[in-house]
Amino acid sequence: MPPPTIEWLRRNPAVRTVRAAACDLNGIPRGKRMPSRAAERMLSEGTRFPMSALNLDIWGEDIDDSPLVYESGDRDGVLMPTERGFVPMPWLEAPTALLPIWMYHEDGRPYYGDPRHALSRVVKAYRDKGLTAVVAVELEFFLIDDSGRSLQVPISPRSNKRRKAAEILSIRALDAFDTFFTDLYDACEAMDIPADTAISEAGLGQFEINLVHQPDALKAADDAWLFKMLVKGLARRHGFAASFMAKPYQDYAGSGLHTHFSILDSAGGNIFNDGGNKGTDALRHAVAGCLNAMHDSTLIFAPHLNSYDRMVPDSHAPTGLGWAYENRTAAIRIPSGAPAARRIEHRVAGGDVNPYLMLAAILGAALTGIEDGKEPPEPITGNAYAQDLPQIPTEWGDAIDAFEKSATMPRIFGADLIRNMVMTKRQERHYMEELDPQERIDIYLDTV
CATH class of the missing domain: 3.10.20.70 (Glutamine synthetase, N-terminal domain)
Incomplete structure (x- = not known):
């Protein structure tokens, strides 16, 4: 550009x-x-x-x-x-x-301690091999009334009622905040953020908006970063809060930030497309790279104390290191559809992530798998939570240690960023232990 x-x-x-x-x-x-x-x-x-x-x-x-x-x-x-x-x-x-x-x-x-440069470094590694990652992200967030002692769903400007229930794919829930979503789409147009479909999700006042796929990972990360700023700022103009924190309500599903990606060769062909449903060797190698790096890069996908409240079994967030075709319980899902659009969906990250670091971790891991010719384990079938899979770290401290000691992360991130991230998260972990649950929610609600 x-x-x-x-x-x-x-x-x-x-x-x-x-x-x-x-x-x-x-x-x-x-x-x-x-x-x-x-x-x-x-x-x-x-x-x-x-x-x-x-x-x-x-x-x-x-x-x-x-x-x-x-x-x-x-x-x-x-x-x-x-x-x-x-x-x-x-x-x-x-x-x-x-x-x-x-x-x-x-x-x-x-x-390279700058998150955007960290992603740019990965994009360059793709470009040096004649490859281009095509990326789309799905962002989940909550609309929240935080004016009282506890969080709750905002009152609908249309009905003046507060509906305290999860409403999956509910048009009524979208219509309840129609003015907000109309302003949000107008703002996305003005900011050149390619917002696509919106749906209501499984949490209280939870929604998801997809951003259209594009062959520019840096712009995709820019869009996600700007979108998060926009949603939070615009919600305040409408009299309530919006938050991408991973788990504001303990009894409901948390917010994820799912990433879909395919990879184009220098001629513009999708290297995952084998003309059928299974995908190519390159797809399997990319899956293997993502799975191999997933444990050590959990700190990128779950960077905060609250992040780990989301990553529990039967919560619509993956906990095991596995992949599958058309299976949303798996950490890596291969969606069905036209072979020309064959892609990988990475489902681990929470809504509270840094989009630049998230895409760097995912795309960088996929590239290591392609470079090494790695083969993944067999794809799973059925409920991933019920299977004996290697597990994603469930404790913040374990994720920090894994990121610091990893042999894979230096292939993706510079030494400065790894050091800075580890020092930052250890300091936050120390001071978070001094806060009560409400104080933790207060800091995460507006910041992430």
Whole structure:
């Protein structure tokens, strides 16, 4: 894509302020506010802030003993606009633009502790082999009334009633918040986020929106990151909260962020397509790579304490390392459909993930399987929860240790990111133990 220009602001003169923001390890935007007249200089010169700013904990605090802070003098990184360019922020009252940025070293090298650069590194590895990943994501989230002592479903603006029940694929549930969803789709159009179908899900006030597949993993991650910001911000304009936290209600299913992907060769052919239902050797190798890396990359798919409340048997979240054809109890599902669209669905991640790190982990794992020619175990049939499968870590501390000690993760992520992620999550785990359940919900509800 061409570099962004000032033309967008000139076509939108009502925009008087700009937010320049990068994505930190937790998916939280970090950056600066400026008048729109200052944005032209941003496009050519970028901006600077401490490299440690992309490695803060969930409260926005520095990481104790991080080499990015006192040891290095808390040195600056150079942040330049991504190819995304300016996008509107329709959840704010005043017309405002967001300029996504990402971090470089002083000498111009990408800083691979930046989640977007981490994904870019994986995309380059595909490109070097003449391959392109085609990616789509499904984002689940909750609409929540958090004005009282406990979380509950918001009152419908149409009926002025509160329906305290799960409503799978309910048109009534969608219609109850029709104004919100109409505004959401209009905002997605304005932000160039390819929102597709919306459904109601199994949790209280839970919904899912699919983003259309595209042959650009970086844009797919951008879209998911921006979509999460949009949903949370727009919900507040409508008088309630929206959250992508993995498990706000203990008695109902949590929110996932499922990823569908296929891989194209240099001629544009799907390397998973064998003309039938089973898929090619390349599909099996990619599945094997995903399964091989899944245990050690659980910290990416379940990055928070609350994430592990979702990953329990019979909860619509996978717990075993297995794959299957057309089976939603498995961690890896091969959907049915036309052979030309043969793809892999990775079902482990919660809605609370960082989209850049999630896609880097999934696509990077698939590529290691293809490179190594790995064969997966036999696909399962029936209920995956009832089978004797190797298990995904169910404790946050175990996932942190597995990520740190893994022999596979350095093939996907840079050493800086692995170190920073481990230090961040150990600090968060320490301080989360001091909080009661309500305080934990309060911090996760708006941040993830």
